[in-house]
Amino acid sequence: MIRFENVTKVYDQKARPALDSVNLEIDRGEFAFLVGASGSGKSTFLRLVLKEDRATSGAVYVAGQNVAKISSWRVPRLRRGIGVVFQDFRLLPQKNVFANVAFAMQVIGKSRSVIRDTVPEVLKTVGLEGKEHRMPHELSGGEQQRVAIARAVVNRPGILLADEPTGNLDPTTSMGIMGVLDKINQNGTTVVMATHDDDIVNEMRKRVVELKNGVVIRDEAKALYTSMIPIVGQSRRLKDASGRETPDAGLPGEGSEGTEGGAQR
Amino acid sequence: MRLAFILSEIGSGLRRNLSMVVSVILVTFVSLTFVGAAGMLQMQINQMKGYWYDKVQVAIFLCSEGSTAAGCASGPVTPEQQESLNALLESPAVAQYINDFQFESKEEAYQHFKDQFSNSPIVDSVTPDQLPASFRINMKDPEKYQIISETFSSQPGVETVIDQRQLLERLFSVMNGASLVAVGIAAVMIVCAILLIATTIRLSAFSRRRETGIMRLVGASKTVIQLPFILEGVIAAVIGAALASATLWAVAHFFLGEYMSQQYPDTAFISSGQTLILVPALIILGGSLAGISSLLTLRRYLRV
Incomplete structure (x- = not known):
């Protein structure tokens, strides 16, 4: 569904690249976490998928299409196939829940009857039945994020990109959101989620792609937030300080599934 | 939608x-x-x-019924007077100064007047008889207006000679x-x-x-x-x-x-x-x- 071939993105010639020769493939229907410190290239990754930026070199394929070859007037069509969710929800404050979700359908010219049928259905999927007429400020953060997710998936995109969707939410609410994303994933949508939230990653046991300074340093299936690979020394030290994990002397290679030792919560 | x-x-x-x-x-x-x-x-x-401005420079108005000018003491212009004016315009002495000239009858004058004043109530109170017939002259050199004026002002049947350009x-x-x-x-x-x-x-x-x-x-x-x-x-x-x-x-x-x-x-x-x-x-x-x-x-x- 998403394939990066040797992708490098340089914002500033003098600085190090934001992404450095990244090779990555995310299959249709997969659920992948993108983890890494701030500045590691997670957001750049998402921006390249959306064609908000051009890769400096290498090729980005979305749904089999090289995004560099999509002409500017067809970019909207690419974006219709991709839903996006942000940390700050980005709802329209003067529209109610129904109108916020319907907005995504109106702007691409869906008919009123289709909107009337689809929106309640999607709101039900994200668990917001009966709240159609609430205004965003009347909702909790978790509910607002559910509205944002509903808006992102209402046009049935093949891919859902989530940029730290639980960054503003407490752990319980976050788990609820993850349930929604998981449900959407089980309906066949590819989900790529950039996050810092280790609890969630550890709980979900999905594929984890870790970026550091623009390089993929880990790509494991059913993995945990932190790995035992020695290169992530710094993040491990932080973990040690918080006392949540026991350090584990140098272990396994990338991509292997047997990296759980000692990192269990 | x-x-x-x-x-x-x-x-x-x-x-x-x-x-x-x-x-x-x-x-x-x-x-x-x-x-x-x-x-x-x-x-x-x-x-x-109006109709003539871009086409001619000088107009020789001929005497009509109510003309009060000195040259019109003998009444409206006669066909003979008109004929002799025409001949004078065609004579080499005058013809060297003009490109061409046209005669505008009372009827034509009325028509042009109606066109120009179509927005004004005055058009209803004017009849063809009240408007003078005229010769309209296109000068080779508009500056030579004086020559035409001197030649024709004193001719019998001529009410007045006007350089329209100068007026407007x-x-x-x-x-x-x-x-x-x-x-x-x-x-x-x-x-x-x-x-x-x-x-x-x-x-x-x-x-x-x-x-x-x-x-x-x-x-x-x-x-x-x-x-x-x-x-x-x-x-x-x-x-x-x-x-x-x-x-x-x-x-x-x-x-x-x-x-x-x-x-x-x-x-x-x-x-x-x-x-x-x-x-x-x-x-x-x-x-x-x-x-x-x-x-x-x-x-x-x-x-x-």
Whole structure:
């Protein structure tokens, strides 16, 4: 569904690249976490998928299409196939829940009857039945994020990109959101989620792609937030300080599934 | 659906930016009024030129029934007198100064008069008999008017010899000067209007950046995102153009048509109906100015 071939993105010639020769493939229907410190290239990754930026070199394929070859007037069509969710929800404050979700359908010219049928259905999927007429400020953060997710998936995109969707939410609410994303994933949508939230990653046991300074340093299936690979020394030290994990002397290679030792919560 | 959506977006944009929209309307109104005023002055000049102005320079009016001039003591011009005047015009002594000449009968004079004064009530009280027949002369060199005047003034049957250009040229140069001033003011005002429209659209795009950001993300086309902004500017400018047209029409109807034509019944004024040809021109001018300036602004300030 998403394939990066040797992708490098340089914002500033003098600085190090934001992404450095990244090779990555995310299959249709997969659920992948993108983890890494701030500045590691997670957001750049998402921006390249959306064609908000051009890769400096290498090729980005979305749904089999090289995004560099999509002409500017067809970019909207690419974006219709991709839903996006942000940390700050980005709802329209003067529209109610129904109108916020319907907005995504109106702007691409869906008919009123289709909107009337689809929106309640999607709101039900994200668990917001009966709240159609609430205004965003009347909702909790978790509910607002559910509205944002509903808006992102209402046009049935093949891919859902989530940029730290639980960054503003407490752990319980976050788990609820993850349930929604998981449900959407089980309906066949590819989900790529950039996050810092280790609890969630550890709980979900999905594929984890870790970026550091623009390089993929880990790509494991059913993995945990932190790995035992020695290169992530710094993040491990932080973990040690918080006392949540026991350090584990140098272990396994990338991509292997047997990296759980000692990192269990 | 999409149309309804775009319309509602325009409505909310206009409401949110009301004071800016009003100022755009007023500035385009004032600037297009000046443009239209220049146009009206030119139309008025054409109206006053009448049928002969561009074709001939000198007119020899022949005596008619009520002529009181000294040369007409013997009554209206006779066919023989007319014949001898014609011969004189064709004689080499005179012919060397003129390109050609035409005879305008009373009937023709009436027809041309009716055309020129079609907007004035005076046309109803004039009959062909009251208008003099004339020879209309196209000079090789308009400066040689004196020669023609001296030769023909004293001829029997000639009421008077008039150099029409000299009569009107002064007035026309004043009016041309006035329309140049109007165009100059209009140019400055149009620059103001363009800058104001650009600022308005910029503010509008800024105040709705949340919406446009979401529209981008869910894959709205460039048209759907930009059109409301462009139409916002165009609608404001078209309202301004409509106000300018209404003002010009009112000036032609009430000031020229009802006041000036009473004060100067012997001058041909343009009718209010004639100003209507300015309306589509002003609306297209206003609309395209707004459309182009908002399109250029959006290109810089609204990412799609």
